[in-house]
Each structure stands twice: as C-alpha cells, then as structure tokens.
Amino acid sequence: MLDLGFIRANPQLIREAAHQKGVVLDLERLLALDGERRGLLVQIEGMRAERNRRSQEIPGLKGGGRAQSIRDLRELGAELDSLEPALERVESELEGLLLQVPSPPHPDVPPGFDESANLLVRRWGELPAYDFAPADHLTLGERLGIIDVTRGVRLSGSRQYVLRGDGMLLERAVMNFALDRLLRKGFIPLSVPMLIRPEAMRGTGYFPGGEEQCYAIPRDDLFLIGTAEVPVTAYHAGEILDAADLPLRYAGFSGCFRREAGAAGRDTAGIYRVHQFYKVEQVVITRADPEASEREHELITANAEELLQALELPYRVVVVCAGEMGLGQVKKYDVETWMPSRNAYSETHSASMFYDFQARRLRLRYREAGGEVIHCHTLNNTAAASPRILIPLLEVHQEADGSVRIPVALRPYLDGRASIGP
C-alpha cells in the first residue's frame, strides 16, 4: 500500500508503475473516490461537531427548549444515519483499490515482462565438468534411497515426497547450517506459526491476489503460510517500534505450503516444485530510509551468496525485471543456483525490497528520536529452502561411483562425514 497523498501527488508515476508491472488499476476511479471521501468527511464531520456541541448543552437546558433540542438532534442524527453509509461505501471501495496500487520499481530495475529481461549482476563458481554421465537428483536420490517420490505421492498426492535416511539428515543439516550462519551475524531466530490469519496475508501483500496459491482452513479462517516471511514480517504488526532498535534482523524457520495452482505440468520432475518444504528466511525491518533499505538488501543477498559459496555451489545473481516483480516489491534479486539436470541456473533464493509497502498494510511503525511516527521499511530473502537446495547439492557434488561429496562447511552438521553413498 502506498500513501494516498503520494498517489494523489504522483498519479503519472503510479500509472507507469502499473504498466511496467502489468497490473490493471483504475487510478481515475481511485482519485475520484479520494475526492468524494474528503467531501463527505467535511460534511459529516461538520454535522457531528454540531451534534456534539448541542448535546453538551442539553444538561443545562430546561423544559421546552430542552425538548426542542432533543427533537432537533434526533433529526440531525437521522440525517447522519442516511449519509454515513455513503461514506462507508466510498471508503471500502477506496481501500480495495488502494490494495491494488503497485510500488514503483527502483531505477535499477530493468523493464520487461518475463525472465529473459532480467539483468545479470554477477556469477560465482565454476560449472561442474564430469568425466562420467551425471545423474539427475531424482535418480541419485532413489539410487541412494534418500528421496522417495513414489510413496510421497501415494501418501499425499502430486508434488509430494519423502526424504529418508541421509536425505532427511541432509535437509536438517542444511537448515541448521543456514540458521547458524545467520545467528553469527546477529539475526534473531524465530520459530513461527505456519497457520496464519488473513490479515497477515493481506499485510504482507499476498492477499488480495494470491489466494489461489494458498492452502486455506476455512472452518477456522486460517491459512497455511507459503513462507515464514508472512508471520515474521507481521510479527510486529500494529506496533510502534523504537528507532534505536532498528534494524531488526530475523531468521525465521518454518514449513512452507504452496498449492502451485496454475503450474500444472511445470517442473514436475523430481523435487524442484513441491507443495511443502522447509525454509530458513531472512526478514529485516529497518528505518524508512531508501539508503538503509538498499544497504540491507545488499546484505541479505550477500548472506545468501555466502551460504552458497560455503556449500561450493555455482550461482548467479539477477535483478528481476519489473513485470516479474510482485505488486509491492521495489527491487528484487533472484539468486539462481546451477542445476546440472536442468542445464540452467534456477531460483533458489529471492531477495525482495519493499520500502514501506508492507509496513503500511501491517501498520508497522517506529518512533523517530524527534517523536515522529513513521512506517518502517521491510525486506526479506531466503537463507535456505529445502528440498530445492538439495538438487544442486546432490547433482553438483556427485561422484563417478554414485556417492555424493559433502562440502567441508556442511560436514559438522552430518557427523563429520565427507560423503554419502552406497
């Protein structure tokens, strides 16, 4: 959500942002409603002021004057009753439109509507070369008895899987490894609810629009989170934080659930696109200063890169183009890790910068030293998401004998073992 005053003052900027992000928005309607709302407010508040003033005179009145006043005010009240629904209608329609206003992309963001327009920032690591025929992660996983898609599907349907033995241990190792690296950098670890109220989904920008991607528990009006970003960013919703406590850097751990509606037939091989996974997520809440935001954005991106480097996995970083960004995102880096079976770099991390888009929806604010109350800025990035991260881990580090070498940095999390294998 953007500031209404800002929208009012910069309609052209908003129109352009909507075009770049491919968002349909009736801005004329929004601006008309804004004017209508203010007109109604002047009228209604004037009437309320009169009612309050004359109501307070009543205790001092006697006899006929008092009866007359009460009659007048009853009439005034009836007039208000007939006017107020109009204001409510205008405000709720305005609110609905306001939720659809996109954040204008940062100047660094390239135009374009699909990933071919993304801008390559940097590449790290040598692509692996094999003197044998490398296997894909599913073949590897089944051969090693650590990934069981067949029974996963039998239990829970498509895009489900079971990690078994060293597969399960590897997942746990990567999660702990990622979490520990963040702890060393001062991130506060958070284990958060995976069932969440719709306000948090709206507050983080997933609703309206993302309902189809989301598992719902209608009986309890709760939703399964698609990422810990939702509960962690909403953790301080409605609060006014102390400026001295910012930035707040959180490492959220949770299971994540995604329906993958509309992705039927896409990425069906293996465990790339699944309905359920675990993730360690970085979430930063900082002061409302674009420079501070951008600094944090680089920081959480660098954190992800350090993790991949420690795991000895080649990756690249791209700036995601405007048309591929979400409504609220101002700038987004995707970190894409090399996946031999896909013969491509594929997204394993996604670092989003929102400025105050989420904070406004969440009423997440802080008090400046001077006493001023300001909406925070928020950001987030993956630290590690499993099982997707297991794909490059298994494929890149596979050996000719079918075993998989464990990168040195991960060995302490696997009982010191240098490889897993037959």
Place this chain on the structure above:
RNA sequence: GGAAGGGUGGCAGAGCGGGCGAUUGCGGCGGUCUUGAAAACCGCUGGGGGUAUAGCGCCCUCCGUGGGUUCGAAUCCCACCCCUUCCGCCA
C-alpha cells in the same frame, strides 16, 4: 469442549450514561538545583483522519472487534475474538 473472571494510554491501574482521550502511579522527555550524578521539585508526554497551512489552530474519530439503545456511550444491551483461572481432553 464446560464454568467463572477479565480485555482502558509504553507499563500498572481508576473510571461504569454528559467537559473523560480519560484521575493517579511508574517509565520517558525537558527544566530548576548540583563540579557531575542521584534525590527533590516544576512542566510536558497516545494513534488515525479532515480542514487550514508561513506557523498557530479548529474539528472528527479511536477505551478488544462488530452491531444496537440514547440528544449524548469507555460506561447500558447483543454477538464475536482474545487472555487468565478451574474442570475435561491431549502431543
């Protein structure tokens, strides 16, 4: 799930139809005093919105949420949510 009690400002805690956006205490900020600090004393100290904007100001709204009664609701009524305690159930 059942029963009882309760949700008020950063916190504690009054108010239970009319100058109450709210007594008071703590905390915080500013000042007096002091070499400095503490203590003491004095003053200030919620959010959102509208209007006017050079600035002051004026007005509306918010006492868990949503409805209702009333000229007027933090105060009365209804529904819901949440918290605490006890019972039941349970990982």
